[in-house]
Amino acid sequence: MTPTHQNAASDEYPDGDLDTEAPFERESSDQDEILPFDVPITVDADDIPKQRIHQDALRVVSRLVRSGFEAYLVGGCVRDLLLGRKPKDFDIATAAHPRQIRRLFRNARIIGRRFKLAHIYYGDHILETATFRRQPEATDDDDLLITDDNVFGSAAEDARRRDFKINGLFLDPVEGLIHDYVGGLDDLEDGILSTIGDPRTRMAEDPVRILRAIKFATRLGFEIEDDTWDAMCEFSGELERAAPPRILEEIMRLCLSGTALGAFRMMRACGALSVLIPGISDFLGPVGDPDPKSHDRADSYWRLLEALDSDVHAGREPSRALCLAIMWLRVIEREASPKTRTLPGEPDDLFSVVTEVLDPLVQDSRLPRRTFILTRRMIVDQQRMRDLPGNDPRALVFTTTEGFPEALNLFRIRSAAWGQGWDIYEAWRAVEAEMADLPESEIEALRKRGRRRQKRRPRRRKRPNSPMDEPSDRSD
Secondary structure (H helix, E strand, C coil): CCCCCCCCCCCCCCCCCCCCCHHHCCCCCHHHHCHHHCCCEEEECCCCCHHHCCHHHHHHHHHHHHCCCCEEEECHHHHHHHCCCCCCCCEEEECCCHHHHHHHCCCEEEECCCCCEEEEEECCEEEEEEECECCCCCCCCCCCCCCCCCCECCHHHHHHCCCEHHHCEEEECCCCEEEECCCHHHHHHHCEECECCCHHHHHHHCCCHHHHHHHHHHHHCCEECHHHHHHHHHCHHHHHHCCHHHHHHHHHHHHCCCCHHHHHHHHHHHCHHHHHCHHHHHHHCCCCCCCHHHHHHHHHHHHHHHHHHHHHHCCCCCCHHHHHHHHHHHHHHHHCCCCCCCCCCCCCCHHHHHHHHHHHHHHHHCCCHHHHHHHHHHHHHHHCCCCCCCCCHHHHHHCCCCCHHHHHHHHHHHHHHHCCCHHHHHHHHHHHHHHHCCCHHHHHHHHHHHCCCCCCCCCCCCCCCCHHHCCCCCCC
16 A cells, blocks of 8 residues: 555545644645655565554554545554564554544544644553644744644655654554655664654754654664764753653653663763753763762662663563652762762751752652652651661551652662662561551551650749749840
């Protein structure tokens, strides 16, 4: 099946009543003259059995095609299928407009302000279905940052406006064909990550592509093409213009990828780390710093990320609070010590230092309050875990508190990273298991035994006509 480069409307709606979304109307441009000659490389998808494609995704594409619309699986799912990996999501691109999609699927919901797309629900499974888009028209100024991406286009235009070649492949699961408009098949074969079009232009349009390039390169084990890497280094400073919540989301994905160590090192190498997380960049020091103290600090930090990656590869899924705690633990410990503190003023207690260090992140990135509180608690609780629990009632009850499992996870990862404290971890884990079997009445008894009694001052009884009842004539 060869793409037709048209936004085909179904004969079922000859009046076009579903195609009335003015902000997204198809516009003509000089590119239209060359589109008929922009034919993709089309190959058989023999290496992708249909049973590896989610049946809901196949159902959606099939119905769109039967209704007269061009429709494909796109992006990461096609890339992962070709690499023999299990796709996380199955995204769909189609010539159908959002209202037409909603008309075809009663289980569809239109979302988005900047660019409307449809979410099609099958129980808990959501299929994101977007209309083909085109590259926005160039403006008169020199600023290439994309702020308006609302124009519908053709399949060829949609492929060209994507970020990297390996993400620009279209899979037609009905006909069993792969359409390549951008050279993505060659990059997959060679293990190369390169942009679609000029790398400097692509990074200037959306600097967050720097983080996406790091994510794909480290997760897939691909080499970043030289010109693409040079553009990443050149435009890393532009990341400060990106929305902080979006940046935080991308960094969390790096932490959860199982390749956090390589990703953070690559962020540091291209200059992105110093722009996005200057506190961590300052802690690590300059790349290649000969100072042994700087080297030891960086080594202790890399070991934590390596232990986090090992956790992910073991099948565990760390929470966002745990990822944040691992990212900031060493920085907070340094700021909590008067000998190593770099922030102004003397350090207060650890609780206050955590708030001091992480508060800018909370304010700028709109980090959920609950995530911040859990992160702070697990870092503060590390102090209580440094010693064996023994038979102290307070320590025993501590293992039953809500945040204890996450704090114990952090202690386990740091023990694995630095090769010490594992015996203490095992002791806390044993107490946790023992306390889990106790009835609530016994836990409450331990809780009462562990409470400290407040020392009360004896009240001084007032006597009638006591001199203490009279105002003093002495001035302060």
